[in-house]
Amino acid sequence: MSEIVDMCMRHKILTYNFELNIDRWNDFNEDLRKIVSQEWKMIKYLNEDGTQLNMEIEKVPDNMGGVYIFLVKPEIIPQVHLYIMYIGRARKRNDYSLRKRCKDYFRDNRPKIATMRELWGPYLYFRYLELPDDETIVAVERELLRVIIPPCNSQIPDYHEMPTKAAF
Secondary structure, three states, X not given: OOOOOOOOHHHHHHOOOOOOOHHHHHOOOHHHHHHHOOOOEEEEOEOOOOOOEOHHHHHOOOOOEEEEEEEEOOOOOOOOOOEEEEEEEEOOOOXXXXXXXXXXXXXXXXXXXXXXXXXXXXXXXXXXXXXXXXXXXXXXXXXXXXXXXXXXXXXXXXXXXXXXXXXX
8 A cells, every 4th residue: 555645745834825915004003003113022932942931931021911923033134034923912801911821822722823833933933012901902913913914813804805716
């Protein structure tokens, strides 16, 4: 009995589509642009061998909410070359924080999140912006998702996919 081998499987697994929608970039809410222009903090997400959370996670605030981004940073062109993979939020209510939310992703089994963590773990970074109130947090996350369209997020506000099959 012969085994079928897909010689392109690794390529398929590592290929993600990024939508670069300049119309959405140009339509970015100006009030929210001022907020996201503040200084974001960043940590390497996993330890060097990719088996545990990086100890720097203790630097992420445990008493603040905000928005965060998982990004892949290959360091091919240092400080320039990166890919935003996922955008999320940590609202302050219900005793939640940026640190608690960050830790949740280590065991998150959603397919896109698990793949992101497992494939790019050594190059995965967690960048976050502390924000004071839940209303701002929700608005910033929504607008960033809408204009950036990260490949590992499943729900994008105001995003409409064209049908794959003709209507007529």
